[in-house]
Amino acid sequence: xxxxxxxxxxxxxxxxxxxxxxxxxxxxxxxxxxxxxxxxxxxxxxxxxxxxxxxxxxxxxxxxxxxxxxxxxxxxxxxxxxxxxxxxxxxxxxxxxxxxxxxxxxxxxxxxxxxxxxxxxxxxxxxxxxxxxxxxxxxxxxxxxxxxxxxxxxxxxxxxxxxxxxxxxxxxxxxxxxxxxxxxxxxxxxxxxxxxxxxxxxxxxxxxxxxxxxxxxxxxxxxxxxxxxxxxxxxxxxxxxxxxxxxxxxxxxxxxxxxxxxxxxxxxxxxxxxxxxxxxxxxxxxxxxxxxxxxxxxxxxxxxxxxxxxxxxxxx
Numbered sequence: 001x002x003x004x005x006x007x008x009x010x011x012x013x014x015x016x017x018x019x020x021x022x023x024x025x026x027x028x029x030x031x032x033x034x035x036x037x038x039x040x041x042x043x044x045x046x047x048x049x050x051x052x053x054x055x056x057x058x059x060x061x062x063x064x065x066x067x068x069x070x071x072x073x074x075x076x077x078x079x080x081x082x083x084x085x086x087x088x089x090x091x092x093x094x095x096x097x098x099x100x101x102x103x104x105x106x107x108x109x110x111x112x113x114x115x116x117x118x119x120x121x122x123x124x125x126x127x128x129x130x131x132x133x134x135x136x137x138x139x140x141x142x143x144x145x146x147x148x149x150x151x152x153x154x155x156x157x158x159x160x161x162x163x164x165x166x167x168x169x170x171x172x173x174x175x176x177x178x179x180x181x182x183x184x185x186x187x188x189x190x191x192x193x194x195x196x197x198x199x200x201x202x203x204x205x206x207x208x209x210x211x212x213x214x215x216x217x218x219x220x221x222x223x224x225x226x227x228x229x230x231x232x233x234x235x236x237x238x239x240x241x242x243x244x245x246x247x248x249x250x251x252x253x254x255x256x257x258x259x260x261x262x263x264x265x266x267x268x269x270x271x272x273x274x275x276x277x278x279x280x281x282x283x284x285x286x287x288x289x290x291x292x293x294x295x296x297x298x299x300x301x302x303x304x305x306x307x308x309x310x311x312x313x314x315x316x
Contacts, residue, residue: 172207
């Protein structure tokens with residue numbers, strides 16, 4: 001395995017690559033929005049305790065899922081158009097070098113309307129960002145989101161045994177950690193600790209998997225994100241075990257920011273543990289599936305179809 005020092009450049013330019021290197025997909029605007037209804041603590045935190053069928057086919061924005069030291073963490077909730085029982089759920093975690101980005105944008109946002117149309121309850125979350133907050137704040141937040149949704153399953157008509165997650169780049173790293181860690185990793189802190197943050201399916205788009213390899217060329221430029229945290233303990237491969245959920249991994253063959261070797265490392269660890277996992281190399285794709293040297297293959301539309309099909313197979 002060659003030494004991968006390119007990750008230092010990742011932290012400096014990944015936000016620009018995500019924001020300027022391609023047009024930002026956003027969650028589909030055609031869905032009707034409804035305001036989140038206040039329920040407790042005098043704030044628009046979560047909807048009422050009984051699912052309101054008038055929300056079918058709509059999106060509620062900026063709902064507080066957890067509060068950390070006075071910081072309200074927000075999510076958008078996209079409801080499927082039909083109610084045929086408890087909804088399976090997929091949660092999107094955006095990228096941006098752990099220091100930028102938004103729940104309505106990023107390389108994986110194109111999947112949001114496709115999954116909503118396929119009958120999933122779709123949730124997209126924001127989380128605390130570096131350098132104001134250093135790791136493990138980010139993974140603590142997205143784990144709190146999963147626990148919060150389980151705690152309020154009745155309000156969302158959610159099937160708590162059918163939860164999938166997907167994300168790209170830094171978001172891919174975070175969903176990888178959601179897939180490979182349980183409470184013993186120490187990332188479950190804050191609210192709703194009586195509920196599990198484990199998930200049942202993971203789609204990783206070009207996320208770092210072994211930071212000890214990525215950081216071999218140096219560490220100072222990563223300190224703004226990870227501080228003094230042991231990067232081995234921030235690496236998803238550290239926690240891989242036989243009880244992890246199935247993974248679908250997609251990675252550009254020409255990715256110069258997070259080399260495809262990172263996904264190969266993750267794939268090898270998962271398969272060695274007996275976890276169902278597949279890696280799909282995307283031909284002519286740089287970071288964020290940006291075309292490099294020709295049309296990407298599979299196409300972006302085909303990638304979205306693969307993601308929907310994977311979640312349908314694993315969660316329905």
